[in-house]
Amino acid sequence: MLSLKPYLLQSIAASFVLQFISDLAYAQYPEFPPTPLVVEYDVDTTWPQRPENVKPLGAVSGISVDQDNNVWVFNRGEDQVQVYNVDGGFVRKWEKTIVAEPHHLRIDPVGNIWLTDIGLHVVHQFSPDGKLLKTLGVSGQPGEDDMHFNAPTDVAVSPEGDAFISDGYGNRRIVHYDKDGKFVKTWGTFGTQPGQFVVPHSIVMDAQGRLYVADRSGGRIQIFSQEGKFIDQWDQVMMPWGLTVTDSGDVWACGSTPYWWKRNGEFPTVKDQVLVRFGSDGRVRQIWAVPLGKEGQTRPGDFNGIHCIAQDDYGNLYVGDVFGNRAQKLTIAKDVSDSP
Amino acid sequence: MRKINLIRRLYFTIAFFVSTLLSTWGISVASADYPGFETEPTIVEYDVDPDWPQRPEDVSGVGWVSGLAVDDQDQVWLFRKGPDPVQVYKADGAFVRTWGKGKFKDPHHLRIDHEGNVWVADFGLHIVQKFTPEGELLQTLGVQNEPGEDETHFNMPTDMAIAPNGDIFVTDGYGNRRIVHFDKHGNFIKAWGSFGSEAGEFVLPHAIVLGENGKLYVADRNSGRIQIFDQNGKFIDQWSQIIMPWGLSIKGDNLWVCGSSPHWWLRDGNYPEYKDQLLIRFGTDGEVRQLWTLPLGDIGPDKNHPNVSLLKQGETVGVHCIGEDSKGNLFVGDIYGEHALKLVPVSTPSSEDLQQSTVKEPL
Secondary structure (H helix, E strand, O other), rough: HHHHHHHHHHHHHHHHHHHHHHHHHHHOOOOOOOOOOOEEEEOOOOOOOOOOOOOOOOOOEEEEEEOOOOOOEOOOOOOOOOEEEOOOEEEEEEEEOOOOEEEEEOOOOOOOOOEEOOOOOOOEEEEEOOOOOEEEEEOOOOOOOEEEOOOOOOEEEEOOOOOEEOOOOOOOOOEEEEOOOEEEEEEEOOOOOOOOOOEEEEEEEEOOOOOOEEEEHHEEEEEOOOOOOEEEEEOOOEEEEEEOOOOOOOOEEEEEEEOOOOOEEOOOOOEEEEEEOOOOOOEEEEEEEEOEEEOOOOOOEOOEEEEEEEEEEOOEEEEEOOOOEEEEEEEEEOOHHHOO | HHHHHHHHHHHHHHHHHHHHHHHHOOOOOOHHHHHOOOOOOOOEEEEEOOOOOOOOOOOOOOOOOEEEEEOOOOOEEEEOOOOOOOEEEEEOOOOEEEEEEOOOOOOEEEEEEEOEOOOOOOOOOOOOEEOOOOOOEEEEEOOOOOOOOOOOOOOOOEEEEEEEOOOEEEEEEEOOOOOEEOOOOOOOEEEEOOOOOOOOEEEEEEEEEEEEOOOOEEEHHHHHHEEEOOOOOEEEEEOOOOOOOEEEEEEEEEEEEEEEEEOOOOOEEOOOOOOOOEEEEEOOOOOEEEEEOOOEEOOOOOOOOOOHHHHHOOOOEEEEEEEEEEOEEEEEEOOOOOOOEEEEEOOOOOOOHHHHOOOOOOO
């Protein structure tokens, strides 16, 4: 023991010297920004607060935020439409609607609710309290003409009340109706050329009246005028499952990073879970990745199959999960924890 | 993953039965009219070449691969913190040469200049050195083992960009927070930058490249941005919130960046360092042209003592450097995974992929 002591002292002294040198080198500046440039999001595990008499969410396929910052959740459970406020408080529900298989949900400029039904091939307009106002397509009848859809996925409604429907899993086209439900025109066929679609899975309109179509399985977002003229496409960035337009005119897209929908004879599962914010010029302004959940597990903060996204006036994001049977709220993290 | 596939198959099967039921009711489900996948893909997939590189038995495969560059003959240069620091392989994997044994302390990035000479940054020795391709030392910037912040000293330099006229721009570095500019003879010209997250400041200048457009692209890793400067040091633009950039590679008007999707470098007292493994191709004006993810591997609880045997083929843990050859193959160096990978672009589906299938889409 005694004979070890000098070595011990030596090594202690050496470690002090080393510490001093490394302090010289490293401690001059912190390794993290004084003001973070990156926006982090945290999951609010207290959102939503579902009352006991409201049925658990099934696959959440549609989500939208209305003018009062209430979040409309459209799901394949028994209470298909559930509405919560930003704090998670329950606002209202619609019990099982006439919809057989929910897909996206949209709120039009006058506050009415549009539901797409891929099972019965129709798109409905409801008042906020659930009264049916209008139906496009013929229930239970798939088709590809002026009055039939085949598994329509989503609808974008213009300030004038015109409806643009992404149609869909069966057909590969956009169909345009005027506010009275009269067929105006249609465009699009199967394919990967501009103006063609592999699966038109979601559609939104920005304040300039441009249409953004998420061609999910083609891994691109295509931009059109309301006349159906192809303007641009953003490809190789992600597989877009859901879209929403922010007040500032950016487009949030949710889904996975790019991959082939079919590869070596297999249909691979989603690679990961990402949210990408595009400027209206197509520039990527923000990427936020959330953890891909393990099958059969629904850990808070994980996502199993992001399908739809919405943003409220405070910058919070709401994301619907079609494999994880839930919706989650993402809040912007305060920068306090980034200081030493 | 297999479990997920099974569940999905089950889902497809159920959907198939439902559609069969529906058709017996006289309702046709036309989903099968068109394939649910691209027959002429716009997406480029990348496959890992399992046979690259073919490392001879007497060359060490140990150590972080922190630097990587592809020369004009499509030879891939690796710089690693191991017994054989510089290793050169052809694009097809054939071993070319190794050198540098015992010469380096903390290898970081490696670059090839316009004359084919090799530049390396060693942050442990606080120097940047120029070698012939065969490993003969030609020039040293900074003073070995002397950290400092003046015209002749660096503090842990990370990378260097060499202009066609021979001028050198050094990212300096883990210790300092600046770019230092020298002429081809190694005479100090100027330096710019200080600590911070304002334009022209750096939190950690981790990599630098010079475009054919004359602009310098600096990976300010820990603040999650790429800053663009002219050669006078004038700030031009920054791209933030897209990637934590660890390594850069530029060719024509394409800038490949490797790293992680954005996150705070310090969060709740922890340094998470990476979330995932991302490769992004930017246009030199900042548009994102392509994004590709590599699966994040598991190397056990301590990344400084990695159990690389846990890694599966194609996984990486700390993509640190990237290069592209003339055929569009990508090469990435992984520090914590202690390996380099060749990624081969695939743009044509196999006949198997083009067959119509009866399975239904996940909806």
